[in-house]
Amino acid sequence: MNELIDNILAELDVDITNINIYGYDIIEFSLSMVHRLQKALNDLRIKLQTHKFSTKEEEIFFFKNQKPELLSRLLYFHKIYCIEVQCPTGGNDVIKLYINKELDNLTYFFNRNLDFYQYYRSHSTIYDEYYFLRGNTDLRLYTDSTLLDKDPNFSTGYDYKVAKILANEMLRIYLNKKLQKLENESYIEKQYQSISTKIPIxxxxxxxxxxxxxxxxxxxxxxxxxxxxxxxxxxxxxxxxxxxxxxxxxxxxxxxxxxxxxxxxxxxxxxxxxxxxxxxxx
Incomplete structure (x- = not known):
């Protein structure tokens, strides 16, 4: 199982490295990555039907670390696709406003899940058996009803939250770099406008x-x-x-x-x- 996931992630990282994620073809690339990751996760789901973890620690490691690595990339590229296809037309100021709203949404998720975020980021393990073992989830530990219909053989509920945290951190980097790129373009445009008033070419x-x-x-x-x-x-x-x-x-x-x-x-x-x-x- 470890080798399978490592190979998938290695192949993905090669593809991501070889493309300019801020380029003009990001919509097609992100959509292709969504399809690819969906297939990888489905293959993993099928393999898990016959796979038996040797220890509960191995199962916890899978749902706390390995599966979220794949799932986070799926959530990341799906969100990029949605952001890009829904991006409004207009000048840089309109697009910057749109991106800042997306960044606000990430902050909202962080604030809403602050306790679990702190638990995960502090490398705490005290509740791992409840969070990352199948069949052990304590409903008193969470109030997110969307977790109730997750596949119980392929999810503990909280592996999705870990993936969401990882995806949001990648999205924050993506959006901030995109915002910086727009601000640089606006600055350059102003400089050219200033030059054009002095040199009438x-x-x-x-x-x-x-x-x-x-x-x-x-x-x-x-x-x-x-x-x-x-x-x-x-x-x-x-x-x-x-x-x-x-x-x-x-x-x-x-x-x-x-x-x-x-x-x-x-x-x-x-x-x-x-x-x-x-x-x-x-």
Missing amino acids: RFTGKKAALIELGYALVSSGDINHGNIEIKEFMNYLSTMFNIDLGGYYDAYIAMKERKDRTSYLNKLIENLSKRMDEDDRR
């Missing part, structure tokens, strides 16, 4: 041309190592060149439908080659 070509260039740069993977959303980059270009690039997606659709899809990029190549040829003749 404008893009005087057609709006569609700048949108074509923006899509090309994002598609190249050369902006932030490919970890940037088209919306974020269009906002950046809008600020840098003091131009409204709203409706960029409609312009992109029109670009795909025209005969010369990359007309502006082709024009850039032509003009640069012409300049080089003129320099050579001088």
Whole structure:
């Protein structure tokens, strides 16, 4: 059992390390992780039907430490998926307000479960037989009715609470880093706005041309190592060149439908080659 869980966690950690969790594909990645973890936990549930723990200490260790490690990751990625798909559209201030509300929810859970949190974090063991042995749960120790319908062969009730604590700690880190990223973007945007008022650099070509260039740069993977959303980059270009690039997606659709899809990029190549040829003749 120990080897099985260690192998699953090792594989998960490799996948998590190889992806930018703050990147544009976090929704698809988190959903795939949810499906993967659900399967892993279901496989573990099936194995536990025939597995007999040699001692009560071994069973306590499983429900206090091993199962929560897997379950916490499931809760973590499921919550990330929900947060990201429900994230409101709008400026950074709107998104920061949304994230702060999610952080408040974590604080609410912490305050509501303070006694058990302190018990778990202090590595206390005095109530472990009630908390982490199947069939020994004392209803007088908790009032959360949602625990009553847990699978009695695969849960003691409190293994879920441990997993929730671990998941919330990971979520707090995720949300705070996301919040910091937004604050940094807001600061940079203000700096660019300040610069643009002092140095009047404008893009005087057609709006569609700048949108074509923006899509090309994002598609190249050369902006932030490919970890940037088209919306974020269009906002950046809008600020840098003091131009409204709203409706960029409609312009992109029109670009795909025209005969010369990359007309502006082709024009850039032509003009640069012409300049080089003129320099050579001088």
